[in-house]
Amino acid sequence: MDLIADALEAAGVDENLLLGIGVGTPGMVDIRDGVVVRYPRIPGMDGYPLRDEIRKRFNVPVHLHNNAAVIALSEYRYGSVRGRQSVLTLVLRTGIGGAFIQDGTLFVNQHRTALEVGHTTVDPEGPRCRCGRRGCLETYLSEEALRRDAGAADVDAFFSAVAADEPAATAAVRGAADALLVALYGLLNSLNPEAVLIVTRSEALSSRLSDVVRAELSRRPPFVTATKRDIVPHAYDPVIAGQGAADLVFDSFFAAVAG
Numbered sequence: 200m201d202l203i204a205d206a207l208e209a210a211g212v213d214e215n216l217l218l219g220i221g222v223g224t225p226g227m228v229d230i231r232d233g234v235v236v237r238y239p240r241i242p243g244m245d246g247y248p249l250r251d252e253i254r255k256r257f258n259v260p261v262h263l264h265n266n267a268a269v270i271a272l273s274e275y276r277y278g279s280v281r282g283r284q285s286v287l288t289l290v291l292r293t294g295i296g297g298a299f300i301q302d303g304t305l306f307v308n309q310h311r312t313a314l315e316v317g318h319t320t321v322d323p324e325g326p327r328c329r330c331g332r333r334g335c336l337e338t339y340l341s342e343e344a345l346r347r348d349a350g351a352a353d354v355d356a357f358f359s360a361v362a363a364d365e366p367a368a369t370a371a372v373r374g375a376a377d378a379l380l381v382a383l384y385g386l387l388n389s390l391n392p393e394a395v396l397i398v399t400r401s402e403a404l405s406s407r408l409s410d411v412v413r414a415e416l417s418r419r420p421p422f423v424t425a426t427k428r429d430i431v432p433h434a435y436d437p438v439i440a441g442q443g444a445a446d447l448v449f450d451s452f453f454a455a456v457a458g
């Protein structure tokens with residue numbers, strides 16, 4: 200709430216002129232009810248009515264979506280995968296979010312976001328995940344897992360080590376890419392997207408991960424063949440992501456105007 204209020208103040212926007220607020224939140228989201236259905240990383244978030252809590256404070260329409268979906272939408276409309284027919288987006292941070300866009304439409308089902316790619320099982324005997332299952336992708340590929348595997352002091356040090364192609368960091372990326380590929384073969388065979396957008400907070404990490412994935416897919420293609428399949432690396436761009444969140448408001452407003 201304070202972040203929203205601070206942003207309005209910094210931008211000099213009068214709260215009374217707000218058309219609405221668009222929010223991209225981690226976790227599985229019920230976009231109709233405005234509820235975070237599942238987010239195991241923060242205790243108490245499961246079932247949290249985030250939309251209504253924000254609406255109470257600002258008294259305007261609030262539109263909630265999953266953060267990977269918002270990033271996917273913004274990159275499809277304004278960014279690195281603009282106008283592609285179908286895009287699978289993977290967003291790697293503390294966990295791994297996913298979103299799928301086809302012909303401009305974000306995939307949701309039962310008014311809930313899907314593609315919680317981070318909880319795809321990579322190894323049923325693997326390490327315990329926060330979700331309670333074992334060997335989920337995010338136990339191998341989160342920023343923290345990569346930092347740990349590379350022996351870096353913190354995530355920023357890990358990003359620098361990746362950019363400098365230090366051997367421990369390169370090995371950690373390689374290992375994580377192998378885990379990602381296990382999940383990705385399933386996703387490619389299911390969705391056959393024209394582009395796969397790999398988003399991290401580091402340009403070097405996105406690029407190195409994409410290089411490994413691209414090389415491996417060309418050496419060992421999935422069963423489903425594609426006429427076009429681009430692996431697109433991208434560093435998270437908060438400005439473009441913000442446009443995506445704002446679009447949740449505009450899309451709803453203009454849909455209502457159009458009737």
Ligand SMILES: [Zn+2]
Pocket residue numbers: 317318328329330331332335
């Ligand atoms: Zn999990």
